[in-house]
């Protein structure tokens with residue numbers, strides 16, 4: 557039986573006067589997934605998130621968040637979702653704990669329950685030791701962590717994160733990503749992560765969707781999208797040879813596991829399912845051709861993104 561998705565949209569569309577910001581979006585995100593929602597500036601990501609949060613109405617189509625319609629049941633949706641914008645705003649002259657207490661009060665959590673919830677959230681994001689310091693003294697990374705704690709105290713079922721690592725050094729960014737992955741895994745929180753920092757997205761996302769001009773041009777696990785982008789293989793091997801024998805590409809094509817071979821001058825571009833460098837090198841030598849160099853590339857999110865971005 558098909559379990560209820562956390563996010564489900566059917567032909568979700570939002571048009572402004574002369575722009576279709578989101579165009580017939582069909583998306584399904586399951587519980588506990590970390591979904592990378594990608595696309596260039598102006599692709600329609602924020603508009604989609606606003607519709608899912610019930611903050612703007614669709615022009616047509618439907619959206620469901622944990623079974624609720626965000627337009628008709630905005631309060632129910634608000635109660636189970638969290639949103640971390642790119643720039644989180646806090647009261648700088650209050651402490652981290654006081655800022656979180658403000659959020660729990662806004663969310664009608666009784667003070668006696670709030671303190672344990674706040675301690676737990678501070679612990680998860682690693683800010684327990686500085687909980688009673690004023691936020692004005694916090695670094696960008698600490699504020700970002702506090703932003704995650706601020707989302708966590710609501711005990712959401714799903715969270716939207718917009719560029720959660722922007723402005724952070726690689727170490728700080730990695731720590732935030734680990735925290736996000738941990739919060740998703742341990743608390744079964746579904747995460748929708750929007751970011752232009754593709755290596756980071758690749759590190760923690762189970763699945764991605766790429767939006768271009770309001771349309772979902774690709775969706776799926778990164779590995780599968782990589783295979784599709786390469787025409788079926790997972791690896792791309794680039795070979796440079798000198799004076800190739802006429803039947804060289806044919807003998808490479810015959811190697812078990814080779815999906816395709818393209819020839820361009822002294823270069824051969826081979827896609828395959830496994831790392832077949834030894835077999836390819838042998839085929840080259842056996843055909844009395846000189847091997848100049850060989851490179852292997854695992855198709856990553858960056859290449860996938862560029863391919864779909866160009867096509868979109």
Ligand SMILES: Nc1ncnc2c1ncn2[C@@H]1O[C@H](COP(=O)(O)OP(=O)(O)OP(=O)(O)O)[C@@H](O)[C@H]1O
Pocket residue numbers: 572573575576577595596597598599600601602603604
């Ligand atoms: N209130 C509005 N009125 C008119 N047009 C709008 C409005 N909000 C967004 N748009 C347009 O809709 C399109 C999608 O914008 P949106 O902000 O959703 O993109 P985005 O993918 O979130 O971009 P970014 O990565 O820059 O945040 C853009 O062309 C934008 O100009």
